[in-house]
Amino acid sequence: MPNTTAPNPNHTNAPSRDTAADNATLTFDNWGYRHASRKHFAVRGLSLTIEAGQRVLLLGASGIGKSTILEGAAGLLGGDSQTVTADDGTTSQLDADGGVTEGRVLIDGTPVQQAHGRVGLVLQDPDAQAIFQRLGDNVAFGPENLNVPRDETWQRVARSLDAVGMTGVQLHRSVMHLSGGQMQRLALAGALAMRPGVLLLDEPTANLDPNGVEQIVDAVRGVLDRYHSTMVLVEHRAGPWIDMIDRVVVLGLETDDMQRARVAQTGDEDEVDRSGFRRTVVVADGTPDDVFRNPDLDFAELGIWVPAKYRRPGDEITRIHTADEPAYSARTGNGQVVLTTDDLAIGRAGKPIAEHIDLAFSSGQITALVGMNGAGKSTLSLTLAGLLEPVSGRVRASAELAAGADGDDPFAWKSTELASRISYVFQNPEHQFARGSVLEEVMLGPLRTGCDEEEAERRARELLTRFNLIQYAKANPYTLSGGEKRRLTVAASLAAAPRVLILDEPTFGQDRRTWMQIVTLIHSLRGDGVSIIVVTHDRELVTALGARLVELVPADTAGEWKTRGAAGANGVPAGTPQVVPVSAVNERTEAPKPSSRSKVIASMNPAFRLIGAMLASLPLLLSLDWVSASVALGLEAVILMAVGFTPWRIVKSTWPVWIGAPGSALAVLLYGKSGGATWWQWGMIHVTDRSAELALATAVRILAIGIPTIITVLGIDATDLADAFSQKLRLPDRFVYGGLAGMRLFSVLQDDWSALTASRRSRGLGDDNKFKAFFPQAFALLVLSIRRSTTLATAMEARGFGGDGPRSHARVSETHARDWVFLAVCLAIPVVALVCAGLAGTFAFLGGN
Numbered sequence: 001m002p003n004t005t006a007p008n009p010n011h012t013n014a015p016s017r018d019t020a021a022d023n024a025t026l027t028f029d030n031w032g033y034r035h036a037s038r039k040h041f042a043v044r045g046l047s048l049t050i051e052a053g054q055r056v057l058l059l060g061a062s063g064i065g066k067s068t069i070l071e072g073a074a075g076l077l078g079g080d081s082q083t084v085t086a087d088d089g090t091t092s093q094l095d096a097d098g099g100v101t102e103g104r105v106l107i108d109g110t111p112v113q114q115a116h117g118r119v120g121l122v123l124q125d126p127d128a129q130a131i132f133q134r135l136g137d138n139v140a141f142g143p144e145n146l147n148v149p150r151d152e153t154w155q156r157v158a159r160s161l162d163a164v165g166m167t168g169v170q171l172h173r174s175v176m177h178l179s180g181g182q183m184q185r186l187a188l189a190g191a192l193a194m195r196p197g198v199l200l201l202d203e204p205t206a207n208l209d210p211n212g213v214e215q216i217v218d219a220v221r222g223v224l225d226r227y228h229s230t231m232v233l234v235e236h237r238a239g240p241w242i243d244m245i246d247r248v249v250v251l252g253l254e255t256d257d258m259q260r261a262r263v264a265q266t267g268d269e270d271e272v273d274r275s276g277f278r279r280t281v282v283v284a285d286g287t288p289d290d291v292f293r294n295p296d297l298d299f300a301e302l303g304i305w306v307p308a309k310y311r312r313p314g315d316e317i318t319r320i321h322t323a324d325e326p327a328y329s330a331r332t333g334n335g336q337v338v339l340t341t342d343d344l345a346i347g348r349a350g351k352p353i354a355e356h357i358d359l360a361f362s363s364g365q366i367t368a369l370v371g372m373n374g375a376g377k378s379t380l381s382l383t384l385a386g387l388l389e390p391v392s393g394r395v396r397a398s399a400e401l402a403a404g405a406d407g408d409d410p411f412a413w414k415s416t417e418l419a420s421r422i423s424y425v426f427q428n429p430e431h432q433f434a435r436g437s438v439l440e441e442v443m444l445g446p447l448r449t450g451c452d453e454e455e456a457e458r459r460a461r462e463l464l465t466r467f468n469l470i471q472y473a474k475a476n477p478y479t480l481s482g483g484e485k486r487r488l489t490v491a492a493s494l495a496a497a498p499r500v501l502i503l504d505e506p507t508f509g510q511d512r513r514t515w516m517q518i519v520t521l522i523h524s525l526r527g528d529g530v531s532i533i534v535v536t537h538d539r540e541l542v543t544a545l546g547a548r549l550v551e552l553v554p555a556d557t558a559g560e561w562k563t564r565g566a567a568g569a570n571g572v573p574a575g576t577p578q579v580v581p582v583s584a585v586n587e588r589t590e591a592p593k594p595s596s597r598s599k600v601i602a603s604m605n606p607a608f609r610l611i612g613a614m615l616a617s618l619p620l621l622l623s624l625d626w627v628s629a630s631v632a633l634g635l636e637a638v639i640l641m642a643v644g645f646t647p648w649r650i651v652k653s654t655w656p657v658w659i660g661a662p663g664s665a666l667a668v669l670l671y672g673k674s675g676g677a678t679w680w681q682w683g684m685i686h687v688t689d690r691s692a693e694l695a696l697a698t699a700v701r702i703l704a705i706g707i708p709t710i711i712t713v714l715g716i717d718a719t720d721l722a723d724a725f726s727q728k729l730r731l732p733d734r735f736v737y738g739g740l741a742g743m744r745l746f747s748v749l750q751d752d753w754s755a756l757t758a759s760r761r762s763r764g765l766g767d768d769n770k771f772k773a774f775f776p777q778a779f780a781l782l783v784l785s786i787r788r789s790t791t792l793a794t795a796m797e798a799r800g801f802g803g804d805g806p807r808s809h810a811r812v813s814e815t816h817a818r819d820w821v822f823l824a825v826c827l828a829i830p831v832v833a834l835v836c837a838g839l840a841g842t843f844a845f846l847g848g849n
Helices: 066-073 136-143 151-161 180-192 211-226 238-246 258-266 289-292 377-384 415-419 440-448 451-464 481-495 512-527 538-547 556-565 605-621 625-643 645-651 653-671 689-713 718-727 734-760 771-799 817-840
Strands: 026-034 045-051 055-059 084-085 091-094 100-107 119-122 198-202 230-234 247-253 280-287 337-348 351-357 360-362 366-371 392-397 422-425 500-504 531-535 548-552 580-581 678-682 685-688
Touching: 026 066, 045 066, 045 100, 045 280, 055 238, 055 685, 055 817, 066 100, 066 198, 066 230, 091 500, 100 136, 119 771, 136 151, 136 180, 151 180, 151 211, 151 238, 180 198, 180 211, 198 211, 211 238, 247 289, 280 734, 337 377, 337 653, 351 377, 351 392, 351 580, 360 422, 360 531, 366 377, 366 538, 366 580, 377 422, 377 531, 415 440, 415 734, 422 481, 422 734, 440 451, 440 481, 481 500, 481 512, 531 538, 531 685, 538 678, 538 771, 605 625, 605 718, 605 817, 625 645, 625 689, 625 817, 645 653, 653 689, 718 734, 734 771
Parallel strands: 055 230, 055 247, 119 198, 198 230, 366 531, 366 548, 422 500, 500 531, 548 580
Antiparallel strands: 026 045, 026 100, 084 091, 091 100, 247 280, 337 351, 337 360, 337 392, 678 685
């Protein structure tokens, strides 16, 4: 185990300080914010007061600025700003990022930037909010920043994870092995652990299954009942929350009449008809009964989902029919099978999570893959799409679908063969963008599958018109709104005329208006004979589509779920689903990752291991001779074998130096210093006694320096190392943990790279020359990295990081006598080696004579 420890979460020797939070009043005083490089304000002129302890639901159409409002309330916008005075005498604040702030946000009358730790925020993107590699460390981060004592921190971690339905999940489990829904629960657990006075939730259940939604709602209710925190919730689907809400605020933009009336008062005629100057106004404000029973509000036009208890005729979601829909059922299709699975086992890294899957998919059929978060829906869909290799069994394309391709296994097809047959629309649209304009993005598929440019453009323009995107033909795809990006990815996938279309969470984060557009779109595709597979947890989407259900459920409850499906219980639409048993999500375990193959080295403090590696290697650079190098290498081999390494394990763990050493030695042999007898000379090549001696010394010295460095450092956990730097070396926390978050982001970007690679294969770009394909993919990764870095910095600030006060440490970085002995041994190796070289007369300072 690493020499950095966390106490047992159930340890209760110290008295708990888990007392009621100090709830607060949140005030927006004529507040507005314009993001850097944007022409218009996201929010402007907002005046709103939320009293301490209120539970407020904030509603409004997509793009109204709700997420911006929450970030402003969390104090994440407008920091380190300077006052700017406009020509008309009005003032605003220009922040370090180039954003412009107007007005104020106050917490109990104090500017929010000075109310450190009193506001907790859960953002929309849960993956970008994971700061550390280990699950438990992420939940502990907020309390650490608030200087909560260690014992209490781990008590909060355990209670918060229990509250969000992650009971029993190992604290050392890597966040890389969590599903999107689990990551969302983890983000909420991290905010709940802070016990904030104001809790801000930005669509916290948008990507959760029904059971997960219920658990999150209950968790938040429990926290609010116990600590009486003020809550502001942004959520399109407010039904599950409505019983705990005491106030609903509906936002909109001022109308032309409202704007003209305001201009008449101010006399600033320049503001008329400038949309960037339209104020954000409160359209409705009151109790849920007052707002949702108001007959004057057109909720459909506002894009607002009406909770079930308040729905009026026409609000209910039923099976939706479209004019161009075929006569056959969406559940069955036309009976022409295009894709089947034969005894399929799915999983990653060769470890199955579900086996013996036998499914068939027909043309014109809509299939909904449903199940709890983490069950394996995306894993199954990626396997069906030929983007993930089966663990065993196979996916088989029909003869018609495979016509002209190399075999009937989609995973074995070339990228261009796949693009014209099976298209995959990823949950994150930005994973799919590969061209600089919207038109080129849609033309890509036809061009890659053999169309000439004229036909590709005709098809692209037709699809853009159909998807109401033709006005953005010359725009960069990254500049579109979230809903527009989603429609663009579907249009681009359809352009290659696939027979199978797989959509991963197509309604994620959509308001009612854009949701209806997606439903209509899917129905129209069915009319084209496309077999559509939808990965979703959206029960109303399944109802509206009349889709056939394939349910991924824990193996021990498969029979029970068949009964539920037949009865239409627990929100599952009636009609028996085809059940796919999978391993239980929270019971999927992973062994703690050892920090070294040697128990002795693993027990050392991470910082001491790093320092020891430098002590063992750097002094050897003083002399380039074979005696000191050989002595050092011999001592290292003896010591490493004494602490548990076999010779083969040493070679296997340090293979790069065994490749580099001979190559470097050969270069020195051929082009090294002259001296002694000449062995061979040809042009610039001159092999002599001296060059041979230096070549031997070089090879052995590379081994002597590289082996202890790699073995000593290999396996160190980044979080443990950061704790050691902070607690033992007293390095600044902002520097240490900021760097650690960057390392975590790097692992996320590795997943992004894999997703980009898969999406390019799906779009017909996977057969390109690797060098040619690298640069556009690298640019896409750069864009994603910038966006993720910004979100990560925001998430860290939202957890109270970067304040001026002291912070605690949830993990103890320990040192013992053995750590100092380790350093002494590491230093002794080069000292003994260099003394031996001196006694032998071979010491050569920096390789000199």
